[in-house]
Structures are given as C-alpha cells and as structure tokens.
Amino acid sequence: MKKLLVICGPTSTGKTSLAIKIANKLNGEIVSADSRQVYKMMNIGTGKDLPVNSKLIINNLKLGGFYKIEDVPVWGYDLADPKGEFSVAQYLKIAHRIIDDISIRGKLPILVGGTGLYIKGVIDGIGTASVPKNNKLRKNLEGKTADELYENLSQLDSLKAGSLNSSDKRNPRRLIRAIEIAQYQLTKKTPPSAHHTIGNNFDVMYVGLTAPKEFVDRKIVKRVIDRVDKGIKTEIENLLKNGVSWDDQAMMAMGYGLWRDYFEGDVSEDTILTEWARDEVQYAKRQMVWFKKDDRIKWFDITDPEYPNNVENLIQKWYNQA
C-alpha cells in the first residue's frame, strides 16, 4: 500500500527538520501543510527557512513548484499571490495532486505542518469543499448579526442550524459559510461532488511533536527575534511595495499585520516583538487543542533525550511494513 507520513504539532517543535531527516533517509519529499507558507514572498515570517538564493523549481504547473532544502524537495510553498485569497479548497486540490505525484514516482510523501484543518482535509476530505464562494451572497450578509444569520440559516436548512454548537451559532463567519452551502444546495439541486480523500488509499502514519509549554514559549521568543534579524521588516516592505495591502488576507499572518503600527504609528519594535511572540504562543495553544483530539497521532516530546531514536525507529518500522 502507498504510504504517507504526517508530521504535525504546534509551532516551534522542529517539524520541518525532522521531516528533512526522514526524507533523506527514506527517499521522501515534503509537502507543507501550512496556510501561510502558501504565499509567495512571505518567507521569513512564515518560517520557510529557505537556503539563500534558492528558488522555486517548476516542472509541472499543476503542482505548483518546489524548493530544495538540504536536497529534499519541499512542496506546497508559494502557491498563492499574497494579494489574493486562498482557502483550504484550493490547498486540497493541489496537495492531493502533489502527494499522488510523489507517490507515483516511488517516493515517500511527508505531509508536514501545523494547520490542522489542512491536514485533516487532505486525509479525511472536506465534503463541502466543492461549494464555491458566493461573493454576492457574502456581500449581502456582511454586517448582519450572528442572530440574524442564524435565523437566516434556520430557514434555509433547519437541520444544519440545529446541529450547530453554541459557539458556532455565534460565529458570523461560519454562519455565512453554512448559509452559502445551504443556498448552493437549494439552487443547484446537486449535492457537492464526492471529494477526494487520501485516507482510504494510503497507509498513513501520524507523528505529532510536542514539548512542555515553557520550552515552546522560550523557543518562540527566540525565533521571533531571529526573524527580525533575518529581515522580516524588509520582507514586509517588499510586500507593500509589490502592492500587498495591510488588509489582505495574507497580511493577517502572525508577525506581519502587527507591524503596521510600527511602520505607520509610533509603536516600538520591542512592543511588536512582545505581541508577536504572544500571538505565537496563543496559536501554539490552539493548535494543540485541535491536534490532541486526533487519536491517530503518535506523540513525541522533543525534549526527551530518546526522542530522535524513538521517532525514527517508529517511522522506520512502519515504513518497512508491506
């Protein structure tokens, strides 16, 4: 059976470096599952860790392209223009192609990232992903309160409305999407097409990386400072020069939008760094909340001295199985 290795976990736990190590050992290629690394020109802040002067290699337009990091092809970067929009649906489409392609070439695809929804989408599929965005509808719904939206949804699809939990009932963004799907199903009268999933065709191994909170927090602080040294400010200036605006979806990424008050206001760099690190810490927490529910994941504490041996043994053993 074809194999797929997933390496997930919160930010700052060394997912990529483990992936590279494994890729070198098992003849693998990396596929990034990261909702911000998909943007071009956003390298330092999203942690692409590209070697200097490396450039995107494109052999097949349908697969995006790949970078080489320590001789390992890394896919899933630079799929989108930071001025534009991007969503899971687009990611899934291309990620599936990439994974199939790697697999067909006889190599091991390694899905690496911290965006839980992307990983879950790739493996388990997202049934409604084929329902397109309806800008007109969204425009109309814009500004409505959660209660109004909920009422609206109830009329279109009372079943769906009733199934929402108390949190989603008050989440305008989710309610709008739910209405969008409900309306699509009403007008098109066609159920969303069957979605491509990988779960059934691949032997998937899930490796999760964690560390004690204090360890992760310290690492985050260090990394934030490191990114400033590497030139995050220049990177942002370049984005702006290229027409990216502060309001673009891509600029909502941590460590980007935050700088607006530095460039346009009188907020100090120190303040920005503190807030940036804080955002990352909060994000790491949210990632863990998401991942820890998935009991397919085999967890490893990266501060455990035995960790490198343990993961590699586990993966090797899984890899050797027919």
Add this chain to the structure above:
RNA sequence: GCUGAGGUGGCGGAGCGGUCAAUCGCAUCAGACUGUAAAUCUGACGGCCGGAAGGCCUACAUAGGUUCGAAUCCUGUCCUCAGCA
C-alpha cells in the same frame, strides 16, 4: 512648598450614594472548529461551598467619619502625575 488632577481586579479603563464582586478591552485558563483556520467563535476569570439556583467571606491606596446603605460624600495620612516654586 503651593496649586490642579488622580489613586478601582494581572494591566488599561468605566462606575461617582443603593439594582457592584464592580460595564468593557487586553492578558490568562478551558474549549469549539469541514472554502479566510497563523482565521473565526464560545465559556470561565477575587476566595470558599454547590451540579445549579444560590449562599458566605474579603475587596475599589490607607485610617476614620456621615448615612438605613459608600468604590461613589466628608476628614486625616501615604503615594502618583501636571503646572508653579
């Protein structure tokens, strides 16, 4: 030293006699999540008991006072800030 403003929960900041354990924002903690997911949203957030309703205690710089009742009014004390010396 004089004059003016002010001291509220981890922070910012409302409240200016009762309905105040104290709006709200941030932080923190817990959680949700299927086309923005590094997004968006929910709950908890002085202490103790309780599943909850609710109850009890300690609280709005500090010490007194006025009042049936004070974070809110008065007085002393200690701090902070602005202007004058």
